[in-house]
Amino acid sequence: MRPRATVDLRFQGMLFLVKLHIAYEEQPFGEASSMRKFNGKYYFIYSSLNSHNLCYAVSDYPDHGYEFGGILVSCGDIGLPGVPDVNHARMCTGNTHGSLIEIEGHYYIFYHRHTNRKQSSRQACAEEIRFEDGKFYQAEMTSCGLNNAPLAGKGHYPSYIACNVYGKNGTQFMSMIKYRKGSNPFITQKGVDREEDPDQYISNFCTDCTVGFKYFDLRDTKKITVKLQGYGDGCAVTVRAQEHGEPILRIPVETCTSGKSFSGELPAGLGEKEALYFSVEGKGGTFDFVSFDLS
Secondary structure: OOOHHHHHHHHHHHHHHHHHHHHOOOOOEEEEEEEEEEOOEEEEEEEEOOOOEEEEEEEOOOOOOOEEEEEEEEOOOEOEOOOOOHHHOOOOEOOOOOEEEEEOOEEEEEEEEEOOOOOOOEEEEEEEOEEEOOEEEOOOOOOOOOOOOOEOOOEEEEHHHOOEEEEOOEOOEOOOOOOOOOOOOEEEOOOOOOOOOOOOEEEEEEEOOEEEEEEEOOOOOOEEEEEEEEEOOOEEEEEEOOOOOOOOEEEEEOOEEEEEEEEEEOOOOOOOOEEEEEEEEOOOOEEEEEEEEEO
16 A cells, blocks of 8 residues: 555645646646746746646645746747737747756746647757746747857758748648648658758748747848749749848749758848748749858
């Protein structure tokens, strides 16, 4: 027979989770919980019932008194300005799990996004998160990871570091079964998962979709070269610095059955923290977006 204390503890834990589920009507408890202690307070971290938000509750005690704190990160950026709900998600949503860590006075949220058109294919990610006066403020999905600064405005970048990926009809919620390709771009790969020689890329990079990367220091960047494979005679890849802004660059592209690079010159005057949003312009364009280079 198990010790009664263990049974009581488990019962208390179940009751605690039920209370969380009832109390936080906006972001009720779903799964994937963990606990952290910062500055004398306890932070209960969990994936909400809608599954695409990683949230937290805070208390002075480890086993009671928790109050909802907010969203830590959403794998669709839902909750940030301009993204009020799942219909405006900046990436296909699914579940997300993760937790917090403090390193030398900086706080980081670890979570996952999705690849391969299904919920069980997961891309581990991390963002620095703002923490002030005991409160965490929702982190924005970026391509920067643990860089602690915008990425360099020169070098080679694989397309799978994109943090915003959606089609002209928005995004989809991912289940454990692959959804049909449809009109949305998606991150995928050739072959099985492996530690070496990855070749992930964005497939179905098609007319009127958006693939965004944040952020880069572009003060000295003069040129972008994109590597594509696919079909689209008479099409162009447009580049914007603002999600809904006018293109700052149009790069003519053409059908290429094997990987081919296409280049364009960036305008002067870009700043030290700029986003880059890539789209395909023109009828019938459908490519694999492999990578891009800044120089």
